[in-house]
Amino acid sequence: MLRGLYTAAAGMITQQRRHDTATQNIANLNTTGYKQVDSVSHAFPDVLIAAMQNGTTKNIGRLNTGVFAEQSVSQFLQGDLIESGKTVDFALSTDLQIVDPATNMPMIFDGSGKHISAEGEVTYKPQAFFTVQDNEGNKLFTRNGKFSVSPTGEVLSVGGFKVLDGNGQPLMLNGPEDRLKVDGQGYLIDNNTGQRSNSKIGISVVTKPMDLVRDGNGVFHVEDPEAAQIRFTDANDNMQVRQGYLENSNVDATQVTVDMNAAFRAYEANQKVIQYYDSSLQKAVNEVGRV
Template sequence: MIRGLYTAAAGMVTQQRRHDTATQNIANLNTTGYKQVDSVNHAFPDVLISAMINGNTAPVGRLNTGVFAEQSISQYLQGDLRESGKSMDFALSTDLQVADPVTGQNIAFDGSGKYVSADGEVIYRPQAFFTVQDAEGNNLFTRNGSFTVNAATGEVLSSGGFKVLDSTGKPLVLTGNQDTLKVDGQGNVLNPETGLPTGTKIGVSVVTKPQELVRDGKGVFHADDIAAADIRYSNATDNLQVRQGYLEGSNVDPTQVTVDLNAAYRAYEANQKIVQYYDSSLQKAVTEVGRV
């Protein structure tokens, strides 16, 4: 009986976390560059049950001991691009490809950006991000291209106040009137008079293991556990484009997250009723059966 109480309680905790994840997605429907988060649930290891019959054990079956919310996975699907008309607004339009190590053909990723090869290897679609730097000098990654310029230093800053880096890993510094700023599709800053590249380029990083990125509450991702070899700056062969005067919207699917929200609420209620049932049964066992 107590085991069933623990199982239902674990279900309540799991559904609460699932509900919180859906709520977070709904709250960020209009957040620039936000990537939807999906909660992944897993069962605790099954327990083998055996019965003692005449001194011998006979297998009865398996017993599941509950479920838990193991992790939250970001979905890096391309969000809709919204035209803002501002020269310091940028969006990334990407469709990065990876060749199958066996066939050499471009991999057809599923809707979540994942591919499972014939030998069971899981491959994720690489993702591109604007590269920013915090006050401690750590490189961070974001899809929010709403930038501003520090009037005193000319440094480009992200909406979170981080320094935007160029393609050499140094803070991006602009000179002249930012209203006349022109950037081509590769992120190269152009001379407003000649239209030729000035040698300065917005730092766009390609992360080959985006599933290992960790987000924080400031709209950026950390790559603390990703090897340096799995992060590089973009080049002309990458199928990506920097769109000036645009911002990337959230990729949250409002219909799906609403369904997830309601499903989590109903499942939480079901587990709650099971807890109440066990509580009532234990109360009777103590106050009534024990008295007999």
């Protein structure tokens, strides 16, 4: 009986975390560059059930002992681009590819940005990010291109982080921000000559985006950049910088609302189970025990 009580309690905790994840997504529905988070649940290890009779053991089957919310997975799909008209607002439009070594052709990714090989190996679609730097010199990655310019000419992100250039150094402007012009690859255009300069916005390609760790404020970091295979973009990448645009959140409001309601109903169901066990234990102690 107590095993069922613990199983229902584990279900309540899991559904609470699932509900919290859905409400977080809804709260950031209009947050620039926000990436939807999905809660992944897994079952506890199964328990082998056996019966003993006349000195012999007979296997009956396996029993699942509960569920737990193992992790939260970010969805890095492209969000809608919204025109702002501001020269210091930027958005990335990307469709990065990986060559499948088995076929020597570009991998085909599903709607969630995932490719599963014939052997069951999962590969996620590479993603591009603006590269920024915090006060400790750590590299961070964001899709929020709502930038500003400090009085000294430094380009800053929303959180006050320094935006890096293509060489990994803080991006500096030599003139007023209203004259800032960037081409589709992120290179700054010289206002006097109209030619592309050598300075560009630092845009990093994260080949394994699932290695990114969410820090809040719309930025991510990587524990092992080499394992995540991070590099700056080049001319071969199918990527375009859109000046005067911002990338909206990629949250699917309809699906997230359905998930939130489903988590709430499942939470209620597990709560009813706990109430049933509580009533049964009360009878066992107060009535059966009295006899």
